[in-house]
Amino acid sequence: MSAGIEVTDVAVRYRDVVALDGVTLTVPAGRVTGLVGMNGSGKSTLFKAITGVVRPERGTVRVDGVDPATARRRGVVGYVPQSEDVDWSFPLSVHDVVMTGRYGHQGFTRRARPADRAAVDEALDRVGLGAYAGRQIGQLSGGQKKRAFVARGIAQDARVLLLDEPFAGVDKRSEATIVGLLRELAADGRTVLVSTHDLHALPDLADEAVLLLHRVLFHGPVADALVPHRLAAAFGLDLGPVGGPTTGAAS
Numbered sequence: 001m002s003a004g005i006e007v008t009d010v011a012v013r014y015r016d017v018v019a020l021d022g023v024t025l026t027v028p029a030g031r032v033t034g035l036v037g038m039n040g041s042g043k044s045t046l047f048k049a050i051t052g053v054v055r056p057e058r059g060t061v062r063v064d065g066v067d068p069a070t071a072r073r074r075g076v077v078g079y080v081p082q083s084e085d086v087d088w089s090f091p092l093s094v095h096d097v098v099m100t101g102r103y104g105h106q107g108f109t110r111r112a113r114p115a116d117r118a119a120v121d122e123a124l125d126r127v128g129l130g131a132y133a134g135r136q137i138g139q140l141s142g143g144q145k146k147r148a149f150v151a152r153g154i155a156q157d158a159r160v161l162l163l164d165e166p167f168a169g170v171d172k173r174s175e176a177t178i179v180g181l182l183r184e185l186a187a188d189g190r191t192v193l194v195s196t197h198d199l200h201a202l203p204d205l206a207d208e209a210v211l212l213l214h215r216v217l218f219h220g221p222v223a224d225a226l227v228p229h230r231l232a233a234a235f236g237l238d239l240g241p242v243g244g245p246t247t248g249a250a251s
């Protein structure tokens, strides 16, 4: 069984909008991979294809060697959603949210056993939220909310972690904490795929970068991704003719 994520020629369309068009990508285990692209480039859709929430009209996805539905059933994938996608007013404590990561370990009764509670406590300590276990999930800072969902993935013992914009609305200190955590989780042999707009964070965060604009424009070392012509292509910018930007054309 191969570890990591293998996406082969995946196309996803929402009615007449083509979100992904022939995406082929191998995301290796044991590394942090940054997924970079502008709004609407298809990053969330790629996550949805990997988690099995959307079914591609073409192509295949394998997660740790199995299809997304099987991976989901086995609790292989931990997902840290975009903040907008979470109802923060829901009456769940931080402990409850992290415990949802244990459902796959609890059988049909979904009754938490001592081992489940220990796994939740350990995960909360690992992300530095041990003191916040009893708090309602909405009463955390942006960075703490993200860490709570990372703790859920740890408690789940997810081999693959997907994080959708984990740094949006997060202060620099929390960002550094999350980056450190993700690097540790990758060093444990997990597959970590993180979408971000934050190009400044990328060199510290990721071992490799994927530039996405409905298809993979580039996949390789971060330093090679962060070059003007590649970023311009990914973000749809026109740098002007080769030789530098045009200067002060007379009007």
Ligand SMILES: Nc1ncnc2c1ncn2[C@@H]1O[C@H](COP(=O)(O)OP(=O)(O)OP(=O)(O)O)[C@@H](O)[C@H]1O
Pocket (backbone or CB within 6 Å): 014, 015, 017, 018, 019, 037, 038, 039, 040, 041, 042, 043, 044, 045, 046
């Ligand atoms: N449920 C949907 N119905 C119709 N179109 C959709 C739907 N979800 C996404 N799209 C469209 O598909 C394209 C890709 O969207 P997606 O959310 O995957 O991009 P993204 O890179 O995650 O964007 P962002 O950075 O803004 O989150 C966009 O054009 C978007 O408008």
